[in-house]
Amino acid sequence: MYGVWTPEQVATAEEPVLARTPEGALMRRAAHGAAQVALRMLAEGGPVVGTHVVVLVGAGNNGGDGLWAGVELRRRGVGVTAVLLAPDRAHPAGLAALRKARGRVVTDVEEGVAAVGRADLVLDAIVGTSGRGGLREPAPRLVAAIGCSVLAIDSPSGVDPLTGTVHDEAVTATETVTFGARKPVHVLNRARCGLVTLVDIGLGPELPDAPVRVLDAVDVGRAWPVPGPGDDKYTQGVVGVAAGSAVYPGAAVLASGAAALATSGMVRYAGSAAHEVRAAWPEVVATDHVADAGRVQAWAVGPGLGTGEDGAATLAHVLDAGVPVLADADAITLLGASSDLRARAAGNPVLVTPHAGEFARLVAELDGEFDPAADRVDAARRAAAALGVTVLLKGNATVVAAPDGRVLVHPAGSSWLATAGSGDVLSGVAGALLAAGLEPWWAGGCAAFVHARAAGIGAGRPGAPVPASHVRAAVPDAIREVRAAALAAS
């Protein structure tokens, strides 16, 4: 697990470190780390001596990092051109050092565009943690001229460092090198950051508890329920799946199957697709109504449920059952439309798993601002607090927010998971984890991780769509992977 801190928290942590280190030392540490990554990237194309790097230098300390990195690259035989976007405000010490190291300094935009066109690597040092809004002129013209790899210094310029959002023009980096701590942009907008390298500049002891955390394979593998010698089908947790319909039984079959593959606990199914579920998954005990389903340790409710009276009655029944509940799809629409159902859920171990559209319906009747397009971490955190349930907001970066303020982000590598039925698989996996005893925040985080890995495995080679049934089929391999990681780390 690693932490993610806001730009403000990082700036606060920097203060005491700046105060006890010689002037400029922190920036030199950061710049050294950036130069190391740049040299590695250049070396991928052959010898670095004689290559040409262009540094796009903004008005603040981010530009200072870029200039000092340029100084180190000069010492390694790399040709360096610094293009100053705000010539009067470029970091004075960094600029003087680059000139001394015989780096070329350009202030004319046309000359800068020509240099960018000839570069082997561009360092984006336009703006870092103080950046707000899209790129300002003349940065867009220079960025548009890039035809080579880009290393973003701290964060890709034009992408909001706190929220990862992009409004206008922004840099798309091949890689990003960041300092002291990862910031939200690095997990919320992987597509713009590329591979992220963290350089230690000694902030660790000064950082508060991380407001956002990211699970790794070892965390997930350790948390995954593994049966011991004394376990049987009941002790691993029985999950009930209340999903599907006679018209669209696919959701029920996908969710029940995913639940059966996720843990060794038993799966019960209750709903109008009992026949189809039984045919596809003989190990699932299927009945027509939740009232006849028998005892379960958690319910997964919603996919294909319908949003009419029957669906509402089923949701009310499972919310009153006194066990953890995973609510997805139609169950989310029902919750959004009924204060009575929301009251039954509030304060209980309930995990809701909306995509953007379902999230809008979920919060439609609540007071306050919930805008995932502006800040998805903040929106999920507020919704969880207002509803008294754990919210897993699906998307390219999945956010899991608990009502007590804890937030997990799972940065997915691609958007191929946004496919029909994919959410049903996630429901089944998360429901099985709830039944096995994981609390909703962990169940959501572990399910999102394994779901994304299963999509990667199910797709085979990257770069192509993966249908939900392939995601489901790959769940065991994804579990094997995280368990192997946990065993290797123990």
Ligand SMILES: NC(=O)C1=CN([C@@H]2O[C@H](COP(=O)(O)OP(=O)(O)OC[C@H]3O[C@@H](n4cnc5c(N)ncnc54)[C@H](OP(=O)(O)O)[C@@H]3O)[C@@H](O)[C@H]2O)[C@@H](O)CC1
């Ligand atoms: N403190 C330290 O020692 C360390 C700091 N470190 C480094 O410092 C960075 C933070 O530096 P920082 O605070 O100086 O701000 P920074 O991100 O360079 O930007 C400020 C300038 O950008 C401008 N600007 C704003 N938005 C813009 C846009 N969209 N497009 C274009 N321009 C825009 C804005 O202009 P203004 O609004 O003032 O006109 C302002 O002048 C941090 O990311 C890390 O790299 C590391 O070296 C570790 C040690």
Ligand SMILES: [K+]
């Ligand atoms: K930058």
